Amino acid sequence: MGYTNDSTKNRTFDAIVIGSGISGGWAAKELCEKGLKTLVLERGRNVQHIKDYPTTNMMPWEFKHRGQVPVDITEKNPVVSRCYAFREDAMHFFVKDNDHPYIQEKPFDWIRGYQVGGKSLLWARQTQRWSDFDFEGPARDGFAVDWPIRYKDIAPWYSYVEKFAGISGNKDGLDMLPDGEFLPPIELNDVEKYFKGIVAKNYTGRHVIYGRCAHLTEPKQIHFDQGRAQCQNRTLCQRGCPFGGYFSSNATTIPWAMKTGNMNLRPDSVVQEIIYDDTKNKATGVRVIDAHTKEVTEYYAKIIFVNAAALNTNLLLLNSSSRRFPNGLGNDSGVLGKYVAFHNYRAHINAQCDDFKNVTTEGRRPTSAYIPRFRNVYKQETDFLRGYAAGFGAGRYSNRNTDGFGKSLKEQLASKELGPWHVNSHMMGETIPKETNTVSLSKDKKDEWGMPLLNVNIAYDDNDEKMVKDFQEQMTEMYTKAGFTNIRVDDSKQAPGLDIHEMGGARMGNDPKTSVLNKWNQMHACSNVFVTDGACMTSTSTQNPSLTYMALTARAADYAVQQLKKMEI
Amino acid sequence: MNINRRSAIKQFIILSAGVALLPSCKSNKKVSLYNNILINEDQQAMLAEVAETILPTTDTPGAKDISAHLFALQMMNDCYKADDREKFVKGMQQFEEKVQKEYSKTFAQCTPQERQSIVAAAEAHKDAKDEAQYFYNTLKRLTVQAYTGSKYYLTNIQVYKLVPGKYISSVAV
Numbered sequence: 001m002g003y004t005n006d007s008t009k010n011r012t013f014d015a016i017v018i019g020s021g022i023s024g025g026w027a028a029k030e031l032c033e034k035g036l037k038t039l040v041l042e043r044g045r046n047v048q049h050i051k052d053y054p055t056t057n058m059m060p061w062e063f064k065h066r067g068q069v070p071v072d073i074t075e076k077n078p079v080v081s082r083c084y085a086f087r088e089d090a091m092h093f094f095v096k097d098n099d100h101p102y103i104q105e106k107p108f109d110w111i112r113g114y115q116v117g118g119k120s121l122l123w124a125r126q127t128q129r130w131s132d133f134d135f136e137g138p139a140r141d142g143f144a145v146d147w148p149i150r151y152k153d154i155a156p157w158y159s160y161v162e163k164f165a166g167i168s169g170n171k172d173g174l175d176m177l178p179d180g181e182f183l184p185p186i187e188l189n190d191v192e193k194y195f196k197g198i199v200a201k202n203y204t205g206r207h208v209i210y211g212r213c214a215h216l217t218e219p220k221q222i223h224f225d226q227g228r229a230q231c232q233n234r235t236l237c238q239r240g241c242p243f244g245g246y247f248s249s250n251a252t253t254i255p256w257a258m259k260t261g262n263m264n265l266r267p268d269s270v271v272q273e274i275i276y277d278d279t280k281n282k283a284t285g286v287r288v289i290d291a292h293t294k295e296v297t298e299y300y301a302k303i304i305f306v307n308a309a310a311l312n313t314n315l316l317l318l319n320s321s322s323r324r325f326p327n328g329l330g331n332d333s334g335v336l337g338k339y340v341a342f343h344n345y346r347a348h349i350n351a352q353c354d355d356f357k358n359v360t361t362e363g364r365r366p367t368s369a370y371i372p373r374f375r376n377v378y379k380q381e382t383d384f385l386r387g388y389a390a391g392f393g394a395g396r397y398s399n400r401n402t403d404g405f406g407k408s409l410k411e412q413l414a415s416k417e418l419g420p421w422h423v424n425s426h427m428m429g430e431t432i433p434k435e436t437n438t439v440s441l442s443k444d445k446k447d448e449w450g451m452p453l454l455n456v457n458i459a460y461d462d463n464d465e466k467m468v469k470d471f472q473e474q475m476t477e478m479y480t481k482a483g484f485t486n487i488r489v490d491d492s493k494q495a496p497g498l499d500i501h502e503m504g505g506a507r508m509g510n511d512p513k514t515s516v517l518n519k520w521n522q523m524h525a526c527s528n529v530f531v532t533d534g535a536c537m538t539s540t541s542t543q544n545p546s547l548t549y550m551a552l553t554a555r556a557a558d559y560a561v562q563q564l565k566k567m568e569i
Numbered sequence: 570m571n572i573n574r575r576s577a578i579k580q581f582i583i584l585s586a587g588v589a590l591l592p593s594c595k596s597n598k599k600v601s602l603y604n605n606i607l608i609n610e611d612q613q614a615m616l617a618e619v620a621e622t623i624l625p626t627t628d629t630p631g632a633k634d635i636s637a638h639l640f641a642l643q644m645m646n647d648c649y650k651a652d653d654r655e656k657f658v659k660g661m662q663q664f665e666e667k668v669q670k671e672y673s674k675t676f677a678q679c680t681p682q683e684r685q686s687i688v689a690a691a692e693a694h695k696d697a698k699d700e701a702q703y704f705y706n707t708l709k710r711l712t713v714q715a716y717t718g719s720k721y722y723l724t725n726i727q728v729y730k731l732v733p734g735k736y737i738s739s740v741a742v
Binding site: 057059060061064065066068069070071072075186187188189190232233234236357358359360361362363364365398400402403404405406407409410413414416418 | 622623624625627629631643644647648649650685688689692709710713714716717718719720722723726727729730731732733734735736737738739740741742
C-alpha cells in the first residue's frame with residue numbers, strides 16, 4: 001500500500017489486544033504493566049469512566065418513559081429488546097439488531113455491547129470460582145475434550161484478579177465452589193437465612209450461600225489507587241457507576257493500563273483479519289477498518305491477544321485465512337467455530353413466604369443468594385449430565401392497591417403497608433458443547449465493514465430439557481420443605497444467547513488435533529496468538545464465566561511475556 | 570450531567586407547551602405534539618379532567634399538578650403498539666360519546682359530582698372488554714404510573730434514594 005518505513009514503525013507495537021471488554025481490559029492491563037507497548041483495538045466508540053455515563057445520576061422521573069423503551073425501538077430491535085437490561089437508562093450501551101446483523105439458522109439472541117469496556121459495563125457481576133468438579137467434567141462424563149488445566153493451575157490467578165477487581169464474598173468452605181480473596185459480604189436477609197437453614201437441614205451437599213460479586217463492599221488501597229470508591233448500593237450498575245463501585249474495564253483495567261504510558265487505545269477500529277506470514281510462521285499483525293471512515297490500516301506486533309467476545313472472536317479467526325490456514329487462523333483441527341455452548345437460564349420458580357411479617361430490609365444490594373451446583377457433583381446420579389446452579393433471593397415490597405379512584409386511591413397509594421415476602425430463583429444450567437452447535441461465516445452476506453455475517457446454529461438438546469424439569473422439581477421440593485406458598489414454576493423457553501454466556505468455538509485442549517488452544521490459551525499452531533475470552537472455553541460449567549476469563553487472561557499474559565523474553569515466540 | 574439537564578429542560582418545555590394549550594379547549598385543533606395519535610385539544614382537556622378525577626388535588630398535588638395526562642399521552646404515543654393506540658383513541662371517542670349522550674355535555678363541562686359518577690361507572694366495569702373500557706383502564710394505569718413515578722411522590726410519599734449507601738438485611742416493622 002506504499003507506506004513509508006516511518007509509518008510502519010508508527011504502526012508497530014509489542015502487543016495488540018483485540019477488544020476492550022472484561023478480558024481485553026485485563027490483557028491490556030497485564031501487558032502494559034509488564035512494559036509492552038500495547039495497541040488496544042475496540043470496534044465501538046470510546047466510553048470513558050464517569051464522563052460517558054449520561055444517565056448515571058438521573059432520577060426515575062427524569063426518564064421520559066420511566067425506564068420503558070419506546071415501541072419503535074423494540075419493534076425494530078426484537079433481539080436486544082429481550083434482554084432484561086435493555087431499558088431506557090442503559091440502551092445506549094447495547095448493539096441494536098439492525099446495526100449489526102447476523103444470521104440465525106436457529107433462534108439465538110446475540111446480545112452485544114460495542115464500546116470501550118464492552119459488556120463489562122453491563123454484566124451481572126457474579127463472580128464464582130470454578131473447581132475441579134468443573135475442570136474434570138468433560139473427562140469424567142465423556143463429552144467435549146479434557147480441559148488442559150486443573151484448579152491448581154488457575155487458583156493463584158483467581159486470587160490475583162480477585163484482589164485487584166475487588167470481590168465481595170463469604171468464605172463458605174465448599175469444595176464445589178472454592179473460596180477466594182474476599183471483601184466482606186452483604187448479609188443475607190431473614191428469609192434467605194431461613195431458607196439456607198431449611199436446605200442445610202434437609203439435604204447434604206446443597207448449600208444456600210451469599211452470591212459472590214465484583215463490588216467494593218470495603219475498598220482496599222489498591223482500589224483507591226484505581227480511583228474507585230465503596231459500592232453505594234445504588235443497583236444502577238448498568239448505567240455505569242460514578243463511584244466505580246463494581247468492576248468494569250472502564251473503571252478499572254483500562255485507566256490502569258493507560259496510566260502505565262504503554263497503552264495506545266484505538267476505538268472505532270474493526271479488526272477484519274489477523275495477518276499470518278507464511279514465511280515467518282506467525283501472525284504479524286492485524287488489518288483494521290475504521291468504523292466511520294472505512295479507512296483500512298495494518299498494525300503489527302509480536303504477540304496478539306484476541307478478546308473480541310466469544311462469537312466475534314470465532315468470526316475473526318474464521319475470517320483470518322491464509323495459505324497455511326485456509327479454514328481460519330489456527331484451525332488445523334477443524335473444530336474452530338464448533339462445540340459452542342452457553343448457559344441454560346430458562347427456568348424460574350417464584351413463591352411467597354407468609355412468615356417473617358415483623359421484619360423487612362432497607363436499602364438495596366447488588367447481589368442475592370446463590371445455590372452452587374448440587375446435581376451430579378461427586379458422581380453421576382440423574383438421567384442427564386452435569387447440573388445447574390441457581391440464584392435465589394427474597395424481598396418484601398409495599399402493597400400497592402390501585403382499586404377505586406379519588407381521595408381513597410391517593411390514600412392507598414401512600415400506604416406504607418408491606419405485602420408478604422416474595423422469593424424467586426432462576427437456574428443457570430451447564431450445557432454440553434456439541435459439534436453441531438456452530439458458528440460459521442456467511443458465504444455471500446457481508447456487513448458494511450466487509451466482514452462476512454455470522455451464521456449461528458445453536459440449540460438446546462434433551463439434556464437441557466431434562467435439566468429444566470429437574471430444576472423445577474427439586475426447587476419445588478425445597479420450597480415446599482420451607483413452607484413457601486403459591487409456588488409458580490416457569491419455563492421461559494428463551495432462545496440460547498439471552499443468557500449472554502456464549503462460550504467456546506476455539507476451545508482449549510491438550511491435543512492439537514481436537515482443540516485450537518493449548519493450556520496457556522496459546523494457539524497450538526500459531527504460537528504468538530492468544531485467545532482468552534469466552535471462545536477459549538472447553539466446557540461451560542454453571543458459574544458466571546467472567547471471573548474465569550479474567551484469571552485465564554492474566555495467566556496467559558504472564559506466560560506470553562515470559563515466552564517473549566525467552567524469544568520463544 | 571449536562572446532557573441530563575438539557576433533556577430535563579427540554580422535557581419541561583414540552584410539558585409547559587402542553588399546559589399552555591389547555592385553555593383554548595373550545596377549538597377542535599389537533600394537538601401536533603403527538604405524531605402517532607390523533608387527538609384534539611378538547612380531548613386532551615378531557616383526559617386532564619378524567620385523570621384529575623382519578624387522582625384529585627387534595628391538600629397534596631393531584632393528577633393535574635403533575636400533568637399526568639401529558640405523561641399518559643407521551644407513553645401512549647411512544648411506547649404502545651399501533652393497535653393499542655388505535656384502540657385507545659377509539660375508546661376515548663366512545664367514552665366522550667357516552668358522556669355526551671348521558672349528560673348532554675362534555676366531560677369537562679360536567680360538575681365534579683357528575684365526573685365522579687362517570688368514573689365510578691367505569692370502575693364498576695373494569696373487566697369489560699370494549700374499547701371505551703380499554704381507554705379508561707389504560708388512562709388510569711398511566712395516571713397512577715405518572716403519579717407514583719413523579720418527583721413529588723418519590724420525594725415525599727415513598728422516598729426514592731438514588732444513593733442508599735447500604736443494605737440492612739433485617740429491619741423491624
